[in-house]
Amino acid sequence: MKVAQIAGFLGSGKTTALMRIVDGLVCDGRKVAIIVNDVGDISVDARYIEAHGLKAKEISGGCICCQIAGSFAETIAKLYDSFAPDIIIVEPSGVAIPWGLKRAAEYAEAKTEVVIEHAPVITLVDASRIDLMMKAVKRLVETQIREADICFINKVDIASEEDIAKAGELIREMNDHAEIHRMSSETGEGIEYAVKAIEDRISPRYDESVEIQRLKEQYDSEE
Ligand SMILES: Nc1nc2c(ncn2[C@@H]2O[C@H](COP(=O)(O)OP(=O)(O)O)[C@@H](O)[C@H]2O)c(=O)[nH]1
Numbered sequence: 001m002k003v004a005q006i007a008g009f010l011g012s013g014k015t016t017a018l019m020r021i022v023d024g025l026v027c028d029g030r031k032v033a034i035i036v037n038d039v040g041d042i043s044v045d046a047r048y049i050e051a052h053g054l055k056a057k058e059i060s061g062g063c064i065c066c067q068i069a070g071s072f073a074e075t076i077a078k079l080y081d082s083f084a085p086d087i088i089i090v091e092p093s094g095v096a097i098p099w100g101l102k103r104a105a106e107y108a109e110a111k112t113e114v115v116i117e118h119a120p121v122i123t124l125v126d127a128s129r130i131d132l133m134m135k136a137v138k139r140l141v142e143t144q145i146r147e148a149d150i151c152f153i154n155k156v157d158i159a160s161e162e163d164i165a166k167a168g169e170l171i172r173e174m175n176d177h178a179e180i181h182r183m184s185s186e187t188g189e190g191i192e193y194a195v196k197a198i199e200d201r202i203s204p205r206y207d208e209s210v211e212i213q214r215l216k217e218q219y220d221s222e223e
């Protein structure tokens with residue numbers, strides 16, 4: 001079973017993009033479940049989702065990549081046993097760390113027979129607030145960008161070309177390997193690309209040695 005995460009800071013457009021991506025996955029015939037770990041005000045509408053034959057679970061009370069990783073794993077295991085989706089798409093809270101979420105998802109393997117695969121880690125970067133992001137929450141946004149396989153510069157429908165270019169440069173400085181694309185849930189740009197990436201591609205499993213190396217590089221660069 002594949003787990004796909006859409007990372008990004010609060011307000012970067014995760015819920016909006018997630019709903020459009022889910023539509024695309026369902027159109028392609030995939031059985032999808034959604035897990036939201038949200039602290040924001042706009043949450044997915046569980047009734048809307050279930051009316052479309054999907055399953056949605058909301059988890060609150062802490063971050064699913066660390067504080068409540070156990071209940072996240074439990075939720076994945078239960079979804080697998082009761083619904084057996086092809087893909088679980090996860091909206092982490094804006095403070096989650098992608099590698100931590102992978103590790104937490106893999107805990108589900110200890111709770112049931114499931115084998116977890118990861119879709120590419122998608123991180124949304126809000127081009128319309130890029131200056132604010134880099135001032136106020138740089139460290140957090142940086143972690144989400146550094147650990148992404150695919151970064152989408154989001155809300156390109158309302159951002160200036162200058163800010164879009166700036167977002168692209170910042171992403172490249174923080175992550176030299178991620179793909180960088182444009183996205184707008186308003187116009188639909190980038191959505192199909194995200195759908196196909198989730199369907200067709202796999203991201204590595206959690207690997208402690210990689211995480212230790214990343215932390216080391218981070219601390220060395222801060223000295
Ligand atoms: N113009 C524009 N607004 C967007 C786009 N995606 C999201 N938004 C708006 O940005 C705000 C935050 O979006 P939301 O999906 O709740 O972000 P989340 O906190 O990351 O889940 C909402 O008011 C959305 O309507 C987009 O592609 N273009």
Ligand SMILES: [Mg+2]
Binds near residue numbers: 014015016038040091
């Ligand atoms: Mg949200």
